[in-house]
Amino acid sequence: MSKALTVSMIVIGDEILNGRTTDLNGSWLSKFLFKKGLEFKSLRFIRDNAEEMTAALNASFFDSDIVITSGGIGPTLDDKTKNTLADFFKKPVVERNDVAELVAENYIRFGRSWTPETNHYHFFPQDFIAINNPRGLAPGLAFFTADKKLVMAAPGVPREFTAMVEEEFYPLIKKEFADRLKENHQCVIRTQGVPEEKIFFELCPTLWQDLEAFGKVSSLPHTIGIDIVIGFTGSQKEFEEKSQKIKELIMKTPLAPHVWQWGNRAIHDMVLEKALEKKCTFAFAESCTGGLTSSKITDLSGSSAVFYGGIISYDNSIKENVLGVQKETLEKFGAVSVECAIEMARGVRELLKTDYAVSITGIAGPSGGSKEKPVGTVAIGIASKEKNTAVLYQFPGDRVKLKDRFSDKALLTLLELME
Template identity: 50%
Template sequence: MNIGLLVIGDEILNGKIKDLNAAWLTGYLAKTPFRLNKVSFVRDREDEMLRAIKDLEECSDIILTTGGIGPTKDDLTKEIMAKYHGKNLVECQKTIEIVKKHYERFGKEWDPMSNDYRLIPEDFITTENPNGIAPGLVYQKSENKVFMSAPGVPREFQEMFSKVFLPYLLTNMKVENSDFEIFNIRTFGIPEEKIFFELCPGLWEKLEAFGKLASLPQLMGVDLTIVLEKNEKTQEKKEQIKRIVENTPLKESIWQYGLLSLPELIVQKAKEKNLTISLAESCTGGLSASRLTDVAGSSSVFIGSVIAYANSVKTNILGVKEQTLIDFGAVSKQTALEMAMGAREVMKTDIAVSFTGIAGPGGGSDYKPVGTVAIGLSSKRGDTSEVLNFHGDRLKLKSRFSQAGLYRLLKLIENS
C-alpha cells in the first residue's frame, strides 16, 4: 500500500530547518507492507494545503501529514483537514484526557482556554503522542483510504508513526502484499510500560529481531504486532516468537494470536464447544450484549440479556434475594453471583455473566467508589464472582466493565 507524505511548514521551505522525516520514513518502511510513493512540501497556506491533500489522495492509500498540529495560529492542519472532508471542529472528551495526560508527563497543567487542542474534526480519532504534547489525528475515510496527521518534530513524528500509526495501519487496513505477513499477539490487563520495562525487559529487542515490531494499546490490553517476511521460514518464526513470549510473565495475559476482537473470539470459541451464553447487565446497560450481537452468527450461541438496571428487575426477573441487596448492596459479589445464576436459570444457557457496578459520576462512596464493578459467572462447572476497580469517565468505565466481563467469559469458555 502506498503512503503519500505531506510536509507542512514555512520553516521547511525557507531553509530554516531541514526535513528529516521523509528520509527516515523511507528507511523505516523497508520491512513493512507499506511504501512511500510521493512527498509534497507546502507552506502554511490553506490553498496550497488543500491542493496537496487532493493530489496525494488521488495516488495514495494513506495520506500522512507532518506539522501544523500544534497550538499556534499558523498550525492549520486540523482546520484544513476539517474543511477538506466537510467536517466541523468539535470538542472531544478523549482528546481532553490525552492532552491532560501529555501535559502531566511534562510536569505541567493544561489550561483548555490557552489553545484549541480539545477541538478535532468530526469523525476523526485522537492518538497518543509518545514524545510530545500535541495529539495525532486519524480519519478512516473508507476501507482502504486513511488520513493521518502527526507533529513535524522528528523525534515526535518517528515515535508516533512507529508506536501509534503503524499498529493502526496493520490492524485496520487490508494489506494484500504477498511478501509480508502480520503476526499479532493480543494481551489483556497489563499496561504497555509495565510489559517492556518491568515484566519483560529485553522483550522488544528479541521480537524485533524477527521483523518490524509495533506496540498498540487497546481497551485494557496491548497488541504486539510483528511484520514478518513471508517465506519458507515464516511458520518457524511464528513458533519461535510464541516460545519467547510464553517463556515470560506475559504468558498468562495472552488471549489470542490473531486479529479477532474479543466478542468475535467468544462467539467462535462458543460455537466450537457448542455452548450457549446469556447475560445480566446493570451498570453496562446492554453494552456487552450489543457487542456480542455485532458479530455475525452470534445468534447460534447468544440467547439473550436481562438489563437489570433497577433492583426490582434484579429480584423479580433474576431472582436476586431482597435480603442480599439489603445486606450487601446492589454492587457486591453476592448480588453479581445471584444475577448470573438467575440469568442462566431463566434463559436456560450453559454460561451466564453478570455486571453490576458504579459508572458515575455520582453514586460512589469511600467503601465503593465510582469505578467499582462486580462481575458474576455461572456455569455447569460452578459459580463465582469478584469485585474490580477501574478509573475513567462514565462511558469509559462502562467499556472497561464490559471488557473485563467478556474477557472472563472467554476464559470460562476455553476452560469448559
C-alpha cells in the same frame, strides 16, 4: 525487490474538521491496505475547497503512487471533488454518454430512474474512468497520470466508500501494479492484568530488544490490557516461523501467564466462535454496561444460534423482580458485589435457559463511587451447570471507556469459562 506500493488518502469535507462527523473510512482503509500489502503513507483531512484539495493532491503525489480521496462526489453544490480533480489534471469536464449510461443503470438497480435532469453525474472529466458505485448512486472517478500514478475518488459514506475500494479500486490496483504488491504481517500478543511499564521495565527488561530481532515492535493499550505488536514483511511461511519463535520466547518470560491471545481478534469474535464450536448457549445480565456486551455479540452475524438474549437490570427493582436477586443481598452487600453478581448470573441463566450466563454489575461513574468501591469497580459473575461464582475487579477510565472495559472483561470471562 521493488519498492512497496504506497497509498495516500485525502478525506474531504468540512463536516469532519468541524467535528460534525467522525471519519470511519481512514481507519478502515488502513486495515484494508495493510491486509493487502500496500503501504499507507499519509492521511490528510481537508475542507471542501479547491485550494486545499490542490495542495493535498500535490503533497500526496509527492508521497505516494496512489491517491484515494473520499467525499465530495455527490450531487449537491458542496461536492467539489470532481471539478477540482479535472482542473488539477487540466482536463475539461464534458457531457459523457458512457457515464450517463452507467449512472442510469445504477439508478435502475436501486429501483429509481435517472435522466440528465436528475443531476450532473454525467458531466465528467475527459479521459477519467467512471467507476461503478456498488452501494450508492454517485459514480467514482479514476485517472492514471502521465507518470503512471493513479488517483481515485470515492464517496464519503462509509458503506459506499468501502464497497467501492474493495470491489472496484482494488481490482484496478491489482491489475496495474501486480508486480509491486507484497505481504505485511503482524504478530500480536495480547496481555491483561499488567501495566505497560511493568512489562518492559520490571517483568521483562530485555523483551523489547529481543522482539526487535523479528521486526518493528510497538506496544498498545487495549480495553483490558496491553497488546504487543511485531510487524514485518515477508512470506506466509516466514510469518508462521517467526510467530512460533516469538511465542517460544515469551513463554519463557514472566509475562506468559498474562497472555490471553496470540493473535489479533476481538474478544466477542472469539466468544462467538467458541460457543458455536462447543454448541453452547449463553446470556448476559448487564447492569452498568447497559446492553453493550450483548450489542457487541449481536454485531456478529450468526450470533443468534448461541446468544439467547439478556436482561439489562439497570434499576435494582429489575435485579430483584426479574433476576430474583434477594432483597437482603442488595441491602447487605450492595448491587456492586460478588454476591449480587452471582445471583444475577444464576437468575438470567435460569430465566433464559442457557448453558452459560455472565453478569456485570459495577460503577461506571462519574458519580456513584465510594471509598470502598470507587468508580471503576465491577463484579463479574458466571453461572453454569457446574458453578456459580464471581470476581471483583478495578479498572481505570471514564464512563464510556469503563463500560467498554467491563464488557470486554465479561466476554473474556465467558471465553475462559467455555474453555
